[in-house]
Structures are given as C-alpha cells and as structure tokens.
Amino acid sequence: MQPTSHQLTSAEKKAAAALALIFSSRMLGLFMLLPVFAIYGTELAGFSPLWIGLAIGAYGFTQALLQIPMGWLSDKIGRHQVMLLGLGLFALGSVVAALADSVYMVTFGRVLQGAGAIAGAVLALAADLTREEQRPKVMAIIGMSIGLSFAAAMVLGPMIAARAGLSGVFWFTAAMALLAMGLVLRTPKAIHQAPQRETLAVPALLGKLLRSPQLLRLNLGIMLLHFLLTALFIALPQQLLALDFGSDAHWHLYLPVLFGSFVLMVPMIIISVRKQQEIAFFRLALVLLFSATLLFWLGAAQLPLLAAALLLFFTGFNYLEASLPALLSRQAPAGQKGTAMGLYSSAQFFGAFLGGLAGGLVASKFGLPAVFLLSTLLTIGWLASTVGMSVPAKAERLSIDLSNKTSREAEALLLQLTGLPGVLEATLVPEEQRCYLKVQAGSFDYQQLQSLQAS
Structure with a gap:
C-alpha cells in the first residue's frame, strides 16, 4: 500500500529520526554544563561568578554569530560537509574543555563548541529530504528532540559529574559528537534542494525582518x-548547595520537576489552540515565569519554595519554547520563513550568551539573590511588551516551481493565485523561478491551484 500525502514515507521517517538524533546529541552536550558548572568548576584556576557565566554562555556567542553563515555555507559546499x-x-571544543585546568580554557572550549553551528544545515537537509506537505511533521520531530535532550541533560549532567567530574561531562559530549558524525555519514544525501527561502536566510531580507514589530517581539522573547534560563543556572546550583542539598542528588530534583512541568504544559498548549487563546496563554506562561523568578528571590532559603519555583519556571519555559517557533512561522511573510527562523535562532543563542554574561556580573557584584531579582524585573518588562501582540490566522506554506513558465506567464499566474480564496500572501522570486504562497489552513482549494498550474 502506497503512503498517502498525509503519511511520512519510510525514507522520510528514517531521515527525521537520524536528523533528530544528530541535532539532539549536540544540544545535549551544550545543555549538560548548565546544572553542573557552578558546582564542579570551583577547582579550576580563575574560577569566579563572572567566569561561571562566561563559560556557560560562551557557546551562545559563536552560535549566534555563525548560525546564519553556516547555513549559507551548506548551500555552497553541501549539508553533510557543514x-x-x-x-x-564541537568535538574539538569538548576535548579542549575536558583537558582544561583553568576556567579560561573551558570558556575557550565552549566557544569552539558553539562554532559548530549546524542548526541551519540540519533543518535545510530535513527540508531537502521531505515532501513539502510533510515538512512540518519532520520539523516538529526535530523540535521535540531538542526538548527531550534538555530534559536528559538536566539529569545526565549531575549524574556524570558526580562520578567523573567536570571533565567527564566534556568527554561524554565529545563522544556524543563523534556518534553524531557517524549518523551524518549514514544519512542519505538529498536528491533535490528544498526552496531556499523557506529553509535558509536570505541576506537581502535580514534588515526588513529586523524592523517588523511582531517578529521583533518574538525574537526578543x-x-x-x-x-533567563542561563542566568538561573548560574545561581540555582550554588543556592541548592547552600541549603545542604548535595550535588550528586540535584538530578533527584530536576527529574520530577521537568516531568511535572511537561504534564502541566501539554494541556496549556492543547487548550490554547482549541480555544484560539494563544495570546492569553502566552501571557499566562509569562506570569508563571514572573511568579517563579519572584519565588526564587523571596524563597531562596527554603528548598520546598525553590522546588515550587522550578516547577513554575519550567512549565512556563516549556510552553514558550514550544509556542514561540509556531507563532514565528505564522508571522513570517511568504518566502521569508528561512530568514525569519535564522534571525530567531541567532537571537536564541545570543540570549544564552547575554544571560551568562549578565548573570555572572550581577552574581559577582551583588550576590546570587540579585540574579533572581534581575530575572524578575526582565519578566515584568517582557509581559509589558505583549501589549499590541497579535496572532495571525493559521497558515500553510507552499512553493510553486515556475521553471516551465516565461516571466510573463509567471506574473500572470501570480495575479491569478493572489485572487484565489484563502491566499494570504503570494511572492514571486524570478531568480529562483518559484512562487511562494501563504494560504489560510482549511479554506484554500488545492484543486484550483492544480488547475492553474496545468493551464
């Protein structure tokens, strides 16, 4: 029985699984330092609260700088090569950090880890290996793998560090990178290239999207x-130690909290979509973050309050981590999703760098509670910025090959497509011989599109 257009083929399933493993194994290595460095890095020469933040957040700086260029490079020399x-x-950076005896070399290792910015290439290959109507499913699988890798990192990091120290964590991440390289070699090469504008950033569009108020809100978000995540883990592990909660038992706290936050977050997503209350639940998630950071600040001396704050924080965090990319995809103009996602990813990693830098500075000058207070103030500002935020109608994205059309025929087709019911946006890109459509889900007639293409 042949698969329908609503099912992933066997090849698409294998590609999704392989790319999800590659992506998540790398993210696992990046996340594993969060819960352990502030504890196990104290024996390194030059250790200080500032350098805790720099070492934790350093990968975000190179990730933010190289995320878009590495995606472009994958177009030039190939996805697998990049x-x-x-x-x-990433493996080299892990080895450098594992052998380091100073916080400065660990930070350098983290910079090298971040230089392996392969997100753009992975997502572009995922698009190359899948049919257009199945790409959202494959991207969702990769996205879920990131969430699972974060949860695993919160548990594995403390467990490995308790037995093998900080260097053991970095040796583990190096092994994961080598395993991922083996998976890359076994991943099939694309037989076609997906539409560039929906997968990779276009340089000429960067400035335009940076000026979009709605997209700017999401990127800042x-x-x-x-x-907030990076700043939290500069202060929280040390605060737990101050309450005589042993470092080898920290995963006993993280595991049930992460599981509980997932249980609470899933109904939020389901209800927000069914009731079309995305903005209301978005603000609710921000209220959860505000409540968590306030509780971290006021209840730092009591373990039950810290546990409750952590549950609130990760419920809000997981909801926002899942909903922000979906909102961005709906806001991005037709033919500009790749650019929008490139800017979004760069903002994400730059936030990790800034959180490490600012959190380390504040902790070194004012103490750990001040990090929680800073986080509380930032969530208030973020909540205020949602005034005027809007959610567009649910949309699907299509790309139409026009290589068999003359420029005049392509322009005529564009006018006809624009007039079809359910078409929200249509963009003609002559140099790619392609038209990009953004259509309203459920109200667009695909048969009319096929008829126009055939005429």
Missing part, C-alpha cells in the same frame, strides 16, 4: 527566555 565540520568543531 554538519561534519560543525560536529568536528526567545532571547529573554534563554537569558
């Missing part, structure tokens, strides 16, 4: 979200 290069840099 993925192998990036994973090689993901930046703040990862700022």
